[in-house]
Amino acid sequence: MSFEGGAALSSTLITFLLGLGIVFAGLIALIVIIKIMGAIMRGVGKKKETPVQEAKQESAAPVSEGNLGEIKAAAAAAIASVLGEGVSGIRIVSFKKVD
Numbered sequence: 001m002s003f004e005g006g007a008a009l010s011s012t013l014i015t016f017l018l019g020l021g022i023v024f025a026g027l028i029a030l031i032v033i034i035k036i037m038g039a040i041m042r043g044v045g046k047k048k049e050t051p052v053q054e055a056k057q058e059s060a061a062p063v064s065e066g067n068l069g070e071i072k073a074a075a076a077a078a079i080a081s082v083l084g085e086g087v088s089g090i091r092i093v094s095f096k097k098v099d
Contacts, residue, residue: 071095 072092080087 068095 072095075095076087076090076092079092080090083090
């Protein structure tokens with residue numbers, strides 16, 4: 001089958017437009033799928049955040065002087081763990097209450 005003149009141009013144009021249409025249809029489908037997945041993940045994330053927020057509200061007890069030493073030790077251990085150093089290499093200068 002050979003095309004000549006306008007038939008060849010018409011066939012090429014149809015092939016180009018068909019390919020372009022398929023690519024854009026695929027991209028639009030990907031956008032829709034990603035938006036749906038994002039909505040699902042936001043819904044799942046909201047359900048899991050609720051117990052955490054409730055636990056934070058319950059554990060917000062006033063700190064007494066007896067607990068302050070334990071809190072400083074726990075903070076020093078956490079910082080040392082993140083930095084990869086020993087606790088003896090960490091010096092905590094002050095604690096400030098953050099609201």
